[in-house]
Amino acid sequence: xxxxxxxxxxxxxxxxxxxxxxxxxxxxxxxxxxxxxxxxxxxxxxxxxxxxxxxxxxxxxxxxxxxxxxxxxxxxxxxxxxxxxxxxxxxxxxxxxxxxxxxxxxxxxxxxxxxxxxxxxxxxxxxxxxxxxxxxxxxxxxxxxxxxxxxxxxxxxxxxxxxxxxxxxxxxxxxxxxxxxxxxxxxxxxxxxxxxxxxxxxxxxxxxxxxxxxxxxxxxxxxxxxxxxxxxxxxxxxxxxxxxxxxxxx
Amino acid sequence: xxxxxxxxxxxxxxxxxxxxxxxxxxxxxxxxxxxxxxxxxxxxxxxxxxxxxxxxxxxxxxxxxxxxxxxxxxxxxxxxxxxxxxxxxxxxxxxxxxxxxxxxxxxxxxxxxxxxxxxxxxxxxxxxxxxxxxxxxxxxxxxxxxxxxxxxxxxxxxxxxxxxxxxxxxxxxxxxxxxxxxxxxxxxxxxxxxxxxxxxxxxxxxxxxxxxxxxxxxxxxxxxxxxxxxxxxxxxxxxxxxxxxxxxxxxxxxxxxxxxxxxxxxxxxxxx
Amino acid sequence: xxxxxxxxxxxxxxxxxxxxxxxxxxxxxxxxxxxxxxxxxxxxxxxxxxxxxxxxxxxxxxxxxxxxxxxxxxxxxxxxxxxxxxxxxxxxxxxxxxxxxxxxxxxxxxxxxxxxxxxxxxxxxxxxxxxxxxxxxxxxxxxxxxxxxxxxxxxxxxxxxxxxxxxxxxxxxxxxxxxxxxxxxxxxxxxxxxxxxxxxxxxxxxxxxxxxxxxxxxxxxxxxxxxxxxxxxxxxxxxxxxxxxxxxxxxxxxxxxx
Numbered sequence: 211x212x213x214x215x216x217x218x219x220x221x222x223x224x225x226x227x228x229x230x231x232x233x234x235x236x237x238x239x240x241x242x243x244x245x246x247x248x249x250x251x252x253x254x255x256x257x258x259x260x261x262x263x264x265x266x267x268x269x270x271x272x273x274x275x276x277x278x279x280x281x282x283x284x285x286x287x288x289x290x291x292x293x294x295x296x297x298x299x300x301x302x303x304x305x306x307x308x309x310x311x312x313x314x315x316x317x318x319x320x321x322x323x324x325x326x327x328x329x330x331x332x333x334x335x336x337x338x339x340x341x342x343x344x345x346x347x348x349x350x351x352x353x354x355x356x357x358x359x360x361x362x363x364x365x366x367x368x369x370x371x372x373x374x375x376x377x378x379x380x381x382x383x384x385x386x387x388x389x390x391x392x393x394x395x396x397x398x399x400x401x402x403x404x405x406x407x408x409x410x411x412x413x414x415x416x417x418x419x420x421x422x423x424x425x426x427x428x429x430x431x432x433x434x435x436x437x438x439x440x441x442x443x444x445x446x447x448x449x450x451x452x453x454x455x456x457x458x459x460x
Numbered sequence: 461x462x463x464x465x466x467x468x469x470x471x472x473x474x475x476x477x478x479x480x481x482x483x484x485x486x487x488x489x490x491x492x493x494x495x496x497x498x499x500x501x502x503x504x505x506x507x508x509x510x511x512x513x514x515x516x517x518x519x520x521x522x523x524x525x526x527x528x529x530x531x532x533x534x535x536x537x538x539x540x541x542x543x544x545x546x547x548x549x550x551x552x553x554x555x556x557x558x559x560x561x562x563x564x565x566x567x568x569x570x571x572x573x574x575x576x577x578x579x580x581x582x583x584x585x586x587x588x589x590x591x592x593x594x595x596x597x598x599x600x601x602x603x604x605x606x607x608x609x610x611x612x613x614x615x616x617x618x619x620x621x622x623x624x625x626x627x628x629x630x631x632x633x634x635x636x637x638x639x640x641x642x643x644x645x646x647x648x649x650x651x652x653x654x655x656x657x658x659x660x661x662x663x664x665x666x667x668x669x670x671x672x673x674x675x676x677x678x679x680x681x682x683x684x685x686x687x688x689x690x691x692x693x694x695x696x697x698x699x700x701x702x703x704x705x706x707x708x709x710x711x712x713x714x715x716x717x718x719x720x721x722x723x724x725x726x727x728x729x730x731x732x
Numbered sequence: 733x734x735x736x737x738x739x740x741x742x743x744x745x746x747x748x749x750x751x752x753x754x755x756x757x758x759x760x761x762x763x764x765x766x767x768x769x770x771x772x773x774x775x776x777x778x779x780x781x782x783x784x785x786x787x788x789x790x791x792x793x794x795x796x797x798x799x800x801x802x803x804x805x806x807x808x809x810x811x812x813x814x815x816x817x818x819x820x821x822x823x824x825x826x827x828x829x830x831x832x833x834x835x836x837x838x839x840x841x842x843x844x845x846x847x848x849x850x851x852x853x854x855x856x857x858x859x860x861x862x863x864x865x866x867x868x869x870x871x872x873x874x875x876x877x878x879x880x881x882x883x884x885x886x887x888x889x890x891x892x893x894x895x896x897x898x899x900x901x902x903x904x905x906x907x908x909x910x911x912x913x914x915x916x917x918x919x920x921x922x923x924x925x926x927x928x929x930x931x932x933x934x935x936x937x938x939x940x941x942x943x944x945x946x947x948x949x950x951x952x953x954x955x956x957x958x959x960x961x962x963x964x965x966x967x968x969x970x971x972x973x974x975x976x977x978x979x980x981x982x983x984x985x986x987x988x989x990x
Contacts, residue, residue, distance in 0.1 A: 389520035407639025409664030
């Protein structure tokens with residue numbers, strides 16, 4: 211198909227030439243999504259871990275509710291945030307509409323349930339394994355919380371990447387609250403949407419390729435950072451390369 | 461173990477907050493339509509205004525209905541759309557002041573090259589639409605309450621056709637912007653109503669060609685309105701007025717006239 | 733660690749239930765200082781539950797678990813427990829011991845010194861910087877002992893610590909338990925290995941179907957058990973209990989495999 215080959219060529223030349231506008235858009239996409247993920251981690255991870263450890267009335271409903279929030283449609287979130295931030299809305303005085311800040315807010319709402327729900331899952335499983343031992347050692351649940359988060363870090367990295375993926379790829383929320391304003395709130399996804407509406411499908415695909423490249427880059431970086439630690443812990447090595455567990459004395 | 465530097469993020473986050481706050485002065489928000497944006501007019505004209513006045517114009521391009529709503533909510537300072545009845549109602553309801561004509565162009569009926577309904581070359585838009593209905597030729601409508609959509613519905617009314625009754629059969633409503641609708645028409649080899657600005661700059665025409673043009677009923681005027689500062693005290697009145705003045709002044713109108721694609725102008729200024 | 737002794741530990745008429753089923757029935761006993769107590773009994777007798785009730789991991793439905801003086805929090809810190817399967821954090825051997833000490837609020841310098849000492853005493857020094865999960869089962873169990881030893885508990889509960897280990901590993905573990913005892917910790921251990929019980933016990937508690945049926949000094953118990961079930965157990969007849977056939981008669985294979 212003509213468009214795919216054309217798109218590939220465009221993506222390539224865009225990347226090589228480091229087109230000024232493209233760089234601007236990419237930096238904005240990364241800033242907004244990474245900031246949103248960071249906030250979601252700071253708030254969502256302890257929340258998810260606490261949900262895993264502490265029992266309270268209605269816990270099951272909260273878990274079901276949290277899991278359901280993972281499926282929030284981005285365009286609906288965008289609409290709600292718009293209504294809140296609009297000048298005619300309750301938070302209008304802040305003047306945040308059509309700024310990157312508004313986009314970060316919308317994406318935090320989208321990403322936090324994912325991070326919290328996945329953290330809860332990981333921590334719950336670890337807690338089942340560790341609870342008796344940790345309580346025996348005298349650890350309070352509050353002391354156990356950071357321990358569980360740290361010990362589950364490999365699985366939690368995946369949760370973070372899932373959150374990042376959701377943020378960098380969504381267009382519905384940032385389009386409404388950001389307004390896709392040139393040089394101000396235009397990110398990769400809204401730029402792609404714009405090019406599609408202009409009929410420039412090849413350019414849109416090309417930008418899409420750049421976006422996918424970006425995502426691969428972030429994931430590869432995360433993997434490389436984890437890699438030395440991963441290999442050091444033999445539990446993560448494929449069974450073929452593990453030495454047989456011996457019951458005898460060493 | 462650091463997955464990414466939190467310091468670096470904090471810095472870039474604060475940088476962005478600062479820059480968005482730093483833009484506190486020196487810009488206005490213009491609510492306009494996707495068709496105007498997609499034509500490329502703003503990219504051509506607005507930098508000239510910035511040079512002349514130092515004021516940045518931030519364009520939020522959405523459907524006509526949404527642009528009106530944004531302006532009504534006070535989320536924009538100036539409104540630029542192309543549906544006269546809606547504009548007049550906006551001012552009558554006291555949401556806007558100082559409505560002025562800016563420019564105009566026209567609508568076109570476009571369709572597939574094979575033209576199964578044989579309307580190419582006709583200059584009577586209403587008669588052409590009647591023919592489409594009779595032949596049940598596939599027609600893609602925006603269906604989104606935009607200026608274009610309302611114009612289209614007005615034409616159907618004059619043609620005494622109720623396309624809604626045949627929705628899904630030959631009349632397809634996409635509920636989306638001009639670009640998406642054209643993409644759909646191109647893919648389906650169907651007929652559609654489109655404004656000249658979008659048409660000339662559209663890059664995915666496929667086998668679509670101009671079928672009907674020149675009917676005075678296809679006239680498409682654009683109006684600019686300042687959002688009423690009495691309703692929304694935070695509106696940037698001075699800068700907004702400055703922009704409207706410039707747009708309707710000699711320099712602004714000349715800038716509009718100078719915007720062409722392949723030598724063809726997309727918009728005709730009112731005041732020249 | 734602190735001066736005040738939390739022993740003797742007294743249990744008064746302790747009962748424990750799960751979903752309406754009473755699993756520990758009316759158990760009363762006292763643990764005096766400086767002995768090694770072994771709790772034996774067939775599978776399902778409630779030995780593990782009993783340990784957890786003593787240690788405070790489970791709360792009795794009725795009855796009391798009374799320690800000598802002090803509040804609950806203080807008391808928890810003076811006990812330790814080793815489980816049948818060692819639970820290690822996904823960190824190095826050294827970090828696991830260090831973690832237990834940091835929970836207790838020890839300063840870093842002290843933590844390092846104590847960690848090195850216990851690792852040396854349990855023969856694990858050369859694994860200090862290996863991942864804890866890369867150790868064999870027996871080594872991990874020794875690490876569990878090292879970790880709990882670092883906390884210098886006054887009483888140590890052990891739930892069948894050598895159940896999954898082979899003889900050489902078992903021997904090493906028993907040596908460590910002995911060393912811990914000599915250093916001043918009271919030992920309360922469950923086992924289903926009668927040989928181990930004979931080796932270690934100063935006193936024996938025999939449990940069956942949730943009841944404490946006999947509590948006597950080791951020699952007396954092994955030479956002249958008073959209780960019927962205890963006698964059957966020592967003979968090797970009482971492997972497990974079944975509602976319908978509480979006592980398996982010797983030679984009746986039909987009943988044994990009900």
